[in-house]
Amino acid sequence: MDKQTYMSLDGIGLAQLVKEKEVSPTELVETAFERLEEVNPTLNAVIQTRKEKVLQETKDLRIDEQAFAGVPIVLKDISQAVKGERLTSGSKLFLNHIAKQDSNLVAKLRKAGFLFLGHTNTPEFGLKNITEPEVHGATRNPWNTEYSPGGSSGGSAASIASGIVPIAGASDGGGSIRIPASFTGLFGLKPTRGRTPVGPGVGRQWQGASIDFALTRSVRDSAALLDLLQTVQQEAAYQTPLYNGSYFELVKKPKKQKFRIAFTTESPVGTPVSEEARQAVFKTVKWLEEQGHEVEEKANDVDGIRLMENYYIMNCGEISGMVDSMEEALGRPITVNDMEIVAWVLTVAGKSVTASDYTRSLEEWDIAAAQMANFHQTYDLYVTPATANEAPKVGELTHTEQEIAELLKVHDLSKNEQQKLVYDMFEASLTYTPFTQLANLTGQPAMSVPVHLTKAGLPLGVQVMAPKGKEDWLLQLAAEIEQSDLWIGMKGNPMFS
Numbered sequence: 001m002d003k004q005t006y007m008s009l010d011g012i013g014l015a016q017l018v019k020e021k022e023v024s025p026t027e028l029v030e031t032a033f034e035r036l037e038e039v040n041p042t043l044n045a046v047i048q049t050r051k052e053k054v055l056q057e058t059k060d061l062r063i064d065e066q067a068f069a070g071v072p073i074v075l076k077d078i079s080q081a082v083k084g085e086r087l088t089s090g091s092k093l094f095l096n097h098i099a100k101q102d103s104n105l106v107a108k109l110r111k112a113g114f115l116f117l118g119h120t121n122t123p124e125f126g127l128k129n130i131t132e133p134e135v136h137g138a139t140r141n142p143w144n145t146e147y148s149p150g151g152s153s154g155g156s157a158a159s160i161a162s163g164i165v166p167i168a169g170a171s172d173g174g175g176s177i178r179i180p181a182s183f184t185g186l187f188g189l190k191p192t193r194g195r196t197p198v199g200p201g202v203g204r205q206w207q208g209a210s211i212d213f214a215l216t217r218s219v220r221d222s223a224a225l226l227d228l229l230q231t232v233q234q235e236a237a238y239q240t241p242l243y244n245g246s247y248f249e250l251v252k253k254p255k256k257q258k259f260r261i262a263f264t265t266e267s268p269v270g271t272p273v274s275e276e277a278r279q280a281v282f283k284t285v286k287w288l289e290e291q292g293h294e295v296e297e298k299a300n301d302v303d304g305i306r307l308m309e310n311y312y313i314m315n316c317g318e319i320s321g322m323v324d325s326m327e328e329a330l331g332r333p334i335t336v337n338d339m340e341i342v343a344w345v346l347t348v349a350g351k352s353v354t355a356s357d358y359t360r361s362l363e364e365w366d367i368a369a370a371q372m373a374n375f376h377q378t379y380d381l382y383v384t385p386a387t388a389n390e391a392p393k394v395g396e397l398t399h400t401e402q403e404i405a406e407l408l409k410v411h412d413l414s415k416n417e418q419q420k421l422v423y424d425m426f427e428a429s430l431t432y433t434p435f436t437q438l439a440n441l442t443g444q445p446a447m448s449v450p451v452h453l454t455k456a457g458l459p460l461g462v463q464v465m466a467p468k469g470k471e472d473w474l475l476q477l478a479a480e481i482e483q484s485d486l487w488i489g490m491k492g493n494p495m496f497s
């Protein structure tokens with residue numbers, strides 16, 4: 001298949017060619033690997049491949065029955081397990097971990113006919129908004145390789161924005177779909193908590209803050225995927241009612257619904273917001289008003305700093321608990337030499353977090369959810385920057401040796417001092433991405449739409465949040481934006497020129 005044609009099509013477009021017998025799944029896989037081998041040495045987006053296996057799997061497809069039969073996809077190297085393949089979570093601790101079975105989400109993707117090329121790069125345990133793990137090295141942004149594609153789904157974003165695949169598996173525990181979408185010109189939807197599969201073996205991820213889904217170039221691909229993946233999973237901790245309709249059909253003919261919309265450009269944690277990010281919001285607001293929506297500048301009532309403090313308590317508890325399990329499995333203590341500094345600080349600080357601390361922290365998530373539910377009684381949608389600036393340069397947010405030396409003093413601090421150290425440790429990265437975590441802790445759906453190109457030639461997204469269960473509102477609005485001059489997509493991306 002012609003590479004340029006391959007790169008120009010989304011997942012639905014490629015699936016249609018396969019169904020019409022205009023191209024074979026084998027040809028799609030070979031073209032995808034041709035592109036991967038061309039760009040991946042520079043980008044480091046995909047950290048392991050399975051070419052021979054996936055070529056063999058093309059023979060097992062049922063093209064007339066499977067919605068995405070023959071479409072190549074890459075998966076994120078954390079939580080998206082493929083039976084018999086490594087799943088490292090970006091960590092040396094899991095460098096030789098082999099998955100015993102497909103994850104529930106991957107099993108649904110396999111049933112739909114997707115072909116798994118391999119796994120994409122991610123920061124250690126998905127803890128950062130950049131993708132620069134020590135074990136696999138940094139992933140670079142296809143728009144400009146001096147910059148990061150963001151994280152933690154950075155390898156997946158770079159795989160799409162370089163034309164390797166039209167769709168990539170991703171997850172979002174604090175913005176890890178929306179952040180790289182903003183930095184690479186993609187569409188990034190985080191569904192409602194409980195909307196997509198978890199496990200097997202777990203009923204929630206990060207206490208429900210994290211969900212698995214995907215990054216796409218087109219709105220219709222995300223819509224079709226949500227039709228495919230939405231579930232009421234009996235063993236899951238969180239469930240949301242199934243959407244009574246088809247998201248894919250909805251975006252084909254978006255409703256002309258008029259929304260009441262609030263917007264803000266102010267950081268919820270008091271950090272700077274770039275003029276470029278403000279411009280992205282203002283021109284989106286102008287377009288929304290031109291479409292007849294009722295728009296008002298209004299921030300929500302959630303205490304953003306307190307929200308982040310409670311988010312970090314969860315991070316501490318989750319990583320510390322994971323390390324306890326690893327020590328039991330390995331039969332030895334885990335040391336600072338086994339992990340990167342961020343995970344180590346969270347592990348140590350997590351030892352001081354009490355059950356009472358953790359419970360009270362989760363209670364405050366629920367308070368924030370109630371505040372946002374009340375907010376949405378007045379406003380249907382909430383618009384903010386997706387990120388407060390364009391992508392950081394590769395290495396910019398990596399801790400220096402001096403910073404690491406200070407962070408290693410975490411053992412000597414009181415519980416409160418440890419929590420302050422954690423907040424300070426993330427402050428530089430949080431300054432880039434202060435807007436996304438709210439939806440993770442409240443459980444709401446949110447999306448990043450590519451609407452702005454900065455003076456440096458880098459994309460920036462705008463975030464839109466909706467009440468729980470209202471992905472249809474987000475998708476129908478995104479479909480309208482996609483057909484407008486607002487939509488940037490791959491325009492200006494040198495990899496697609």
